[in-house]
Amino acid sequence: MPNATGSASAGEILELVRSGRARTRREVQELTGLSRSTLSLRMSQLIAAGYVRESGQVAASTGRPARILSFDEHGQLVLSVDIGATHANLALLDAGSRVIMRAQAEIDIAAAPGVTLRGLAKRLIELLGRAERPLSAVAGVGVGIPAPVRYATQRPNNPPLMPRWHDFPIAQTLGDLLGLPVFVDNDANLMGLGEARDRYPEAPSLLFVKVGTGIGVGIILHGQPERGIAGGAGDIGHIRIVEGEKAHACTCGAAGCLATEASGGAIARMLRDDGRDAGSATDVSRLVAAGDPRAVELTRRAGRLLGDVLATSVALLNPAVVVIGGVMGGSGSVLLDSVRDRIYERTVPMATRELFVAASALGSDAGIQGAGHLVIDQTFSARSVDDRLRPAS
Numbered sequence: 001m002p003n004a005t006g007s008a009s010a011g012e013i014l015e016l017v018r019s020g021r022a023r024t025r026r027e028v029q030e031l032t033g034l035s036r037s038t039l040s041l042r043m044s045q046l047i048a049a050g051y052v053r054e055s056g057q058v059a060a061s062t063g064r065p066a067r068i069l070s071f072d073e074h075g076q077l078v079l080s081v082d083i084g085a086t087h088a089n090l091a092l093l094d095a096g097s098r099v100i101m102r103a104q105a106e107i108d109i110a111a112a113p114g115v116t117l118r119g120l121a122k123r124l125i126e127l128l129g130r131a132e133r134p135l136s137a138v139a140g141v142g143v144g145i146p147a148p149v150r151y152a153t154q155r156p157n158n159p160p161l162m163p164r165w166h167d168f169p170i171a172q173t174l175g176d177l178l179g180l181p182v183f184v185d186n187d188a189n190l191m192g193l194g195e196a197r198d199r200y201p202e203a204p205s206l207l208f209v210k211v212g213t214g215i216g217v218g219i220i221l222h223g224q225p226e227r228g229i230a231g232g233a234g235d236i237g238h239i240r241i242v243e244g245e246k247a248h249a250c251t252c253g254a255a256g257c258l259a260t261e262a263s264g265g266a267i268a269r270m271l272r273d274d275g276r277d278a279g280s281a282t283d284v285s286r287l288v289a290a291g292d293p294r295a296v297e298l299t300r301r302a303g304r305l306l307g308d309v310l311a312t313s314v315a316l317l318n319p320a321v322v323v324i325g326g327v328m329g330g331s332g333s334v335l336l337d338s339v340r341d342r343i344y345e346r347t348v349p350m351a352t353r354e355l356f357v358a359a360s361a362l363g364s365d366a367g368i369q370g371a372g373h374l375v376i377d378q379t380f381s382a383r384s385v386d387d388r389l390r391p392a393s
Contacts, residue, residue, distance in 0.1 A: 008032035010042045010389050011382030014051055017069045018380065024066040045389050050075045051380070071095065071380075077133060078375045079124050079141040079180075082187060082367035085109045085161065085213050086280075089364065090123055092131050093372045095139070095380075097198060099365070101131040109146075109161060113168045121177035139379040141180055142371025143170060144187035146214060148231035154184045157231045160238070160251040161214060183374050188234060189225040190370030191360070192218025195323050197373050199361045203320040207234075207313060208366070211328035211335065212281045213265040215258055215306065217313065218370075236309050237263065258309055262302035264328040270298055281327040288334050296334055303335045307342020314347050314355065325360030333359075 013032065016022040022031055029039055046052040053072045057065035073096035082089040086109070091102040105123045107116050128135060147159030154171035156162065175182040192208030200206055208218035217234035219226040226233050237259030238252045247256030248266070260266050264281020271278035274294060278284055287295035310322065322343070324336050340357040360366055378384065
């Protein structure tokens with residue numbers, strides 16, 4: 001962070017303005033120790049590049065009122081992609097998280113990743129055309145995938161649901177197709193980031209539990225995802241929770257994993273075994289909402305199993321908020337209540353006394369919003385901004 005040494009860069013000044021720590025030039029000068037002439041030069045760079053604007057006035061105790069500095073959210077655009085097993089949600093957002101336009105693309109996660117990414121690139125360009133915005137106005141693309149991501153390489157790491165994508169250069173491939181910086185992360189991480197930034201900005205820690213075809217957790221600590229050394233943080237779907245002959249085989253090669261016993265996909269399979277018409281987690285959520293007795297019963301069981309695992313997570317991390325989302329997050333209070341009851345039953349009061357357990361407030365937009373925040377954090381970091389403003393040699 002910049003300090004009073006008189007050497008703060010333009011990018012560091014932008015971080016002060018974006019975070020709200022500095023609202024006027026005087027406040028920037030007090031925090032950085034820059035001379036008036038150097039500060040004027042830095043501010044001219046930021047304003048000319050469209051990163052900062054000055055508007056309105058704030059009253060001063062002495063002298064003239066000061067102009068208010070703000071990050072130009074409306075001028076910065078982001079493309080977000082939330083990839084699922086059968087479709088991808090696409091959106092164009094500004095840096096203030098406002099959705100300008102959205103679209104949906106049908107995909108097959110089992111198809112070759114290069115083919116899928118070329119199709120997504122085409123749909124993103126079409127989306128920009130419908131919004132009448134040029135590609136050059138986009139700061140970057142954020143992509144969420146239902147798989148562990150080794151963040152340092154931006155590549156999937158042994159994804160059970162999409163084995164053909166292992167170690168595939170998603171960011172490089174899509175970036176080459178679009179000519180834009182691309183950032184990839186696990187979808188639960190991005191959903192958690194969206195909820196944390198947009199709904200729980202004061203919460204020091206949040207767990208986002210995505211329950212859909214599979215199960216995964218996004219761990220958000222102090223506003224940032226905790227990914228683990230190989231991208232496996234929060235991959236609770238493959239914790240073995242059922243033993244013996246009743247354990248079902250999982251896509252990871254084991255049996256009795258949480259995802260194959262308690263996910264929406266698992267419940268749909270159990271309903272089909274009963275002769276019911278349930279092809280997906282979406283169908284399960286619909287049946288639960290309609291009060292179908294068997295779907296409700298299986299969802300309650302799933303909530304108890306999920307709650308057993310989350311109780312351990314709550315005991316380890318002592319988070320402020322647990323959010324239940326994904327397709328099954330829309331199944332009313334059945335899943336949520338079962339999870340909440342189990343967490344409170346299995347965890348000591350000290351860990352739960354200040355814990356808030358809730359359904360996702362953003363719903364299907366959680367991943368889209370999180371991908372937007374990921375891009376803004378990366379493309380408008382101090383280093384990235386300084387690199388773009390540095391004159392070409």
